[in-house]
Amino acid sequence: MTAIDLASAPDPLTVDLTDPGTFVRDDLHEMWARFRAERPVHRHPETPGRPPFWVVTRYADAMSVYKDNKNFTSERGNVLATLLAGGDSAAGKMLAVTDGARHRAIRNMMLKSFSPRALQHVVAGVRKRTKDLVGQVVAKDSFDYAREVAEHIPMGTICDLMAIPPQDRPQLLAWNKKTLSSEAENDSLDDQVMARNEILLYFSDLARHRRRNLGDDVLSTLVTAEIDGERLSEEEIIFNCYSLILGGDESSRVSSISTVLAFIQHPEQWRRFKAGEVTTNVATEEVLRWATPAMHFGRRALVDVEVGGERIAAGDIVTLWNTSANFDESVFADPFAYDLARTPNKHLTFGYGPHFCLGAFLGREELKALLDELRENVATMELVGTPERIRSNFLYGYRNLPVSFSAA
Numbered sequence: 001m002t003a004i005d006l007a008s009a010p011d012p013l014t015v016d017l018t019d020p021g022t023f024v025r026d027d028l029h030e031m032w033a034r035f036r037a038e039r040p041v042h043r044h045p046e047t048p049g050r051p052p053f054w055v056v057t058r059y060a061d062a063m064s065v066y067k068d069n070k071n072f073t074s075e076r077g078n079v080l081a082t083l084l085a086g087g088d089s090a091a092g093k094m095l096a097v098t099d100g101a102r103h104r105a106i107r108n109m110m111l112k113s114f115s116p117r118a119l120q121h122v123v124a125g126v127r128k129r130t131k132d133l134v135g136q137v138v139a140k141d142s143f144d145y146a147r148e149v150a151e152h153i154p155m156g157t158i159c160d161l162m163a164i165p166p167q168d169r170p171q172l173l174a175w176n177k178k179t180l181s182s183e184a185e186n187d188s189l190d191d192q193v194m195a196r197n198e199i200l201l202y203f204s205d206l207a208r209h210r211r212r213n214l215g216d217d218v219l220s221t222l223v224t225a226e227i228d229g230e231r232l233s234e235e236e237i238i239f240n241c242y243s244l245i246l247g248g249d250e251s252s253r254v255s256s257i258s259t260v261l262a263f264i265q266h267p268e269q270w271r272r273f274k275a276g277e278v279t280t281n282v283a284t285e286e287v288l289r290w291a292t293p294a295m296h297f298g299r300r301a302l303v304d305v306e307v308g309g310e311r312i313a314a315g316d317i318v319t320l321w322n323t324s325a326n327f328d329e330s331v332f333a334d335p336f337a338y339d340l341a342r343t344p345n346k347h348l349t350f351g352y353g354p355h356f357c358l359g360a361f362l363g364r365e366e367l368k369a370l371l372d373e374l375r376e377n378v379a380t381m382e383l384v385g386t387p388e389r390i391r392s393n394f395l396y397g398y399r400n401l402p403v404s405f406s407a408a
């Protein structure tokens with residue numbers, strides 16, 4: 001049993017979860033274990049200019065809120081930043097922040113483009129891109145895995161998914177980087193807002209063009225599909241294009257970085273995997289649980305409701321901490337052990353219920369391609385510098401990963 005020390009864990013009563021600085025500490029497992037043990041449904045006090053909010057850390061409680069779209073809504077934001085700010089400008093238009101019948105209709109329509117069959121050519125692209133990138137880096141003495149491998153795969157995949165013309169991709173990537181949490185420290189808020197607007201404008205133009213040049217991509221689906229005999233509005237199309245970039249880029253990239261780091265930190269797991277003792281499918285789930293890149297999501301209560309014995313009032317903000325639920329001792333045996341062969345492994349990394357990640361299949365395929373490529377072509381991996389953590393209360397992971405690989 002891998003034990004952790006609760007005695008020195010941060011006190012839930014004094015932890016500020018609105019401060020990105022909180023999440024670069026090294027004792028987060030201890031911190032969440034103490035929340036689960038002492039204050040599993042904790043009322044986080046207000047901070048200057050921001051209202052109080054609930055912090056749900058046990059697996060069963062988080063799941064009960066994810067499932068419950070009658071008593072909780074995503075339409076007033078689904079991450080702490082927008083919930084605390086009072087709402088999301090894409091509410092009622094973008095899938096992740098839309099509820100009810102409209103959410104179901106848009107989701108069902110988009111799901112057609114996300115079925116394993118429809119995604120065959122996108123997955124083939126993921127495999128090829130991963131093979132080429134890993135092939136390039138094993139020949140080097142050392143390199144930054146984040147820059148040279150991880151950042152090229154998710155955006156390339158989303159661009160394939162939407163059939164973004166190759167000549168537009170570098171510009172779209174540059175704008176996207178400016179909007180990302182992991183890069184945010186380098187850019188001003190104005191830069192971020194401007195880049196986001198550029199992306200929205202770009203999709204508006206592309207959607208107009210696509211209507212005259214239809215294909216079998218997601219954007220073609222969005223511009224032609226009808227719900228109750230009516231096309232989606234311009235805003236619905238644009239926001240849902242943007243949501244694919246938002247949803248698909250950072251969390252996939254960061255989980256890829258965490259995968260390599262976890263192998264370096266757990267050489268015995270690498271040896272097991274390399275020796276073929278664990279299948280790629282089973283290992284992928286542990287990689288996802290261990291990485292939990294999206295630390296939390298959130299909702300607003302629509303009515304007075306009870307969660308884990310606490311009374312939540314209508315209008316309250318409720319945050320669900322996947323990063324804690326995925327290590328809940330009552331669900332996962334020996335949760336702090338990195339065990340690639342772990343089964344069952346019903347982690348909440350992709351959420352649960354009506355808003356369950358639309359890109360889960362693709363996210364998994366990206367990791368599987370990486371695992372297969374590492375197993376086949378890499379003998380050893382080692383750190384050659386100190387990776388820096390992302391300062392964010394949403395995204396967990398590393399901005400860079402200076403490493404050296406030796407070829408198999």
Ligand code: HEM
Binds near residue numbers: 249298
């Ligand atoms: C929703 C995580 C990859 C698109 C979600 C949710 C989670 C999540 C936890 C639920 C949000 C909520 O309940 O409010 C992740 C992780 C990924 C990943 C950890 C990678 C490892 C992707 C990819 C795409 C994508 C590759 C698209 C190409 C979406 C969309 C939603 C969503 C559109 C909203 C679904 C809805 O509201 O019905 N994701 N995601 N995600 N994700 Fe992902």
